[in-house]
Amino acid sequence: MATIDHEDGRAIAQKVERFVRDIVVPYETDSRRDDHGPLDSLVHEIRARAREAGVLTPHIRPDGSHLSHRATARVLRASGLSPLGPLACNTNAPDEGNMFLLGKVATPEQKQQFLDPMVAGEGRSCFLMTEPAADGGTGSDPSMMQTRAELQGDEWVVNGRKAFATGFDGAKFAILMAKTEREDGTPSATMFLVPLPHPALQQERLISTIDSSMPGGHAVVKVENLRLSASAILGAAHEGFAYAQIRLAPARLTHCMRWLGAATRANEIATEYAVRRQAFGKALIDHEGVGFMxxxxxxxxxxxxxxxxxxxDALDAGEKxxxxxxxxxxxxxETLFRVADRCVQVMGGTGVSHDTIVEQVFREIRAFRIYDGPTQVHKWSLAKKIKREALARS
Known part of the structure; x- marks a missing residue:
């Protein structure tokens, strides 16, 4: 079965790659974008082209099941060959991670209302967990969450603020994470599904950031007296932290997949430039400093x-x-950032211009070193694991 899945993944990836290179890449100069990302009119157009080409949401089979993570890696890398590729193919963040989570824990009714339209490419979603630093809210430390949901009668009432709500502006729904308490007073967290727009969720501002590939940008959102019934709970109450892990481990990896595609394309552009560009009597690539980069x-x-x-492979083996x-x-x-940096350096002035996507890939991957957990937070977590295991052996 795994072999068949891998073969399917290769065939799908080849189809996606042809679509991205032939159809999507020419849209990279389309003016329908703002400082935060492509406008929805552009997304709708390229997504329609993907639907026509049979490469819309290619990592999910018609029966709703997902390709293996190894097969998905090939498909998402192919979609990432253009910054517009994941948007066209519906493999972009945060939608791809939200689809995965909904597929794992949503009820049949929630899947019909929220998941099915998203798989069909009929709308965007957002994930509301991060909070403003000025409020002392959660970033990499989920225990600092300030947004609270309290059960009042038959309703949950949610208040707080969220930040870096990617794609909130124009999204069809949000997965909102809030601090809750179990009956015994133990602190926990719960995820809620909220249709958008909603009067209780107001966008305060859009954050200007170094990256510019996300439609709707990154918003600061005020949540005021949001009232939800029990049917709005994603999965079970008080299991939000566990569900975050279900989503985050694969989502970290799919980020890697997409940006590997982007860095691969940037390297292709830099290589072509180095082969064609002459300096000091020979092609740039024949200069050792450039060739070695x-x-x-x-x-x-x-x-x-x-x-x-x-x-x-670890995820496919059923490991967390x-x-x-x-x-x-x-x-x-970290490695792809070095790749992108070298591409900019090889291309000199052209590398920092908007004449190619190389400078955008550089910016996006710089942000990637922070999004879904900064490098230092992950290393700190790994160091704690190293210490635990060392003490257990002694």
């Missing part, structure tokens, strides 16, 4: 591919893969 890129891209496959996903996220984000 491109050689390092080739090595680093292969190492990232192997790291992703290793983590994907929290440690593996942390290691992969650190290694791949």
């Amino acid at each position: 491109l050689a390092d890129n080739l090595i680093d891209l292969k190492q990232c591919e192997l790291m992703i496959d290793w983590c994907a 893969a929290i440690t593996e996903s942390s290691m992969a996220k650190v290694a791949v984000s």
